[in-house]
Amino acid sequence: MNALEAEGLTRRFGGLTAVADVSLSLALGELHAVIGPNGAGKSTLVNLLAGELRPSAGRIRLGAEDITAWPVFRRARAGIGRSFQRTNLLREATVFENARLAAQAAVFAPRRWLRAAARDAEPIERAGLALDRVGLAARAALPAGSLSHGEMRLLEIAMALATRPAVLLLDEPLAGLGPEEGERVAALLRGLARDHAVLLVEHDMDVVFAVADVLTVMVDGRVLERGPPSAIRASAAVRDAYLGHAA
Numbered sequence: 001m002n003a004l005e006a007e008g009l010t011r012r013f014g015g016l017t018a019v020a021d022v023s024l025s026l027a028l029g030e031l032h033a034v035i036g037p038n039g040a041g042k043s044t045l046v047n048l049l050a051g052e053l054r055p056s057a058g059r060i061r062l063g064a065e066d067i068t069a070w071p072v073f074r075r076a077r078a079g080i081g082r083s084f085q086r087t088n089l090l091r092e093a094t095v096f097e098n099a100r101l102a103a104q105a106a107v108f109a110p111r112r113w114l115r116a117a118a119r120d121a122e123p124i125e126r127a128g129l130a131l132d133r134v135g136l137a138a139r140a141a142l143p144a145g146s147l148s149h150g151e152m153r154l155l156e157i158a159m160a161l162a163t164r165p166a167v168l169l170l171d172e173p174l175a176g177l178g179p180e181e182g183e184r185v186a187a188l189l190r191g192l193a194r195d196h197a198v199l200l201v202e203h204d205m206d207v208v209f210a211v212a213d214v215l216t217v218m219v220d221g222r223v224l225e226r227g228p229p230s231a232i233r234a235s236a237a238v239r240d241a242y243l244g245h246a247a
Contacts, residue, residue: 003027003197005060008021008058011048022045024226030193030198033199033201033216035208036219039220042171076106077106080166083159089152094141094143100123135188157185167198173189182204186210208229217241
């Protein structure tokens with residue numbers, strides 16, 4: 001069974017159709033990259049899967065559950081984590097506090113209301129493990145705003161990991177990174193794909209073809225082609241619509 005599956009997703013904004021009849025599936029242990037030119041509907045697709053937007057048509061399943069109508073917080077607690085195109089951090093809080101707050105939101109329950117957050121063992125443990133996974137454990141006590149841009153990207157991934165997701169939706173995690181920081185994030189993505197179902201939206205084609213198991217190419221809100229990296233590289237339709245102009 002797929003970890004996350006979308007069938008016939010469509011999203012209209014008035015007379016504009018941003019996503020049109022898109023179906024895809026994410027499997028545990030697989031990195032599925034979605035590529036396409038600007039305006040192809042990639043970020044809208046991620047927002048539909050995460051619950052930020054409701055589809056105009058189609059449905060989404062997490063395992064056996066139909067989650068089409070579920071709000072963001074319910075999807076997050078059920079196992080969907082995500083990062084955003086733009087960093088979304090509490091810059092004056094420490095690196096650890098950012099990760100702990102993400103974990104705390106995931107384990108929230110009424111019985112925890114009277115428990116001091118700083119002494120709540122589960123989110124503390126989750127935050128520590130997530131920071132260690134992305135290589136930021138040594139930065140835990142620093143203000144998040146003092147990190148480099150690449151480290152902020154890693155912290156956002158750590159915050160998603162602190163919720164202990166089965167599915168990770170990563171929207172341009174390499175945006176604005178230099179070659180060295182990009183290699184660091186790419187190596188992390190390869191590792192995360194071993195024990196998560198990962199959807200990656202990314203414009204860096206070198207990274208995409210190095211880390212992806214499956215690619216979906218979107219143009220004008222629709223799926224143009226889907227397949228392994230070798231098939232996408234060889235596709236004349238993909239070259240004409242996107243890859244030939246990506247440089």
